[in-house]
Amino acid sequence: MASSSKVKTKNSLDQLEIKLQSDVDWLTTALAPKLKASSAKKAPYAFVNGSLNALGSKLTMQEAESLQKLVKDMVAKRKKLEQEAEKKRLEEEEKKKKEELPQNDVSDADFFAQYM
Incomplete structure (x- = not known):
């Protein structure tokens, strides 16, 4: 007995209804x-770019300004994180350089004391 099975493809976005904030x-x-x-590049x-292009004309001026402020804040936070990471990297490099330099056994005061 061979049973024939049917495959039904279903697009869940076709049935998606967004009526409430909870749906969003x-x-x-x-x-x-x-x-x-x-894994897509x-x-x-x-996604955000496509969404904004598709929905941009539906945003009110107030919503667009709010979105602009949100993006500006995100950029500022991102720059701050990158600056902190760069600062930390530079501090680590400086520390490595200091460790690689030979240590002076004579302090500056002791060195110049013999010339006075």
Whole structure:
């Protein structure tokens, strides 16, 4: 007996309805981890860029300004983290250089004392 099985493909986004803020929150929590773990190049950027291009005309001026402020804050935080990482890297390099230099057995005061 051979049973014939049918394969039904289902697009879950076709059935997705966003009526409440909780639906938006659920969508965000479902998509964010997938985008972070994606092997596609620049997936988070491409998603946000595409979303903004598609929805940009639907945003009010106040929403657009709020989004601009959010992005500006993100950039500032990112720059601060990068500056701190660079500062730490430079401090570590300086520390390594100091460790590699030979240690002076005679202090400056002792060295110049013999000339006075």
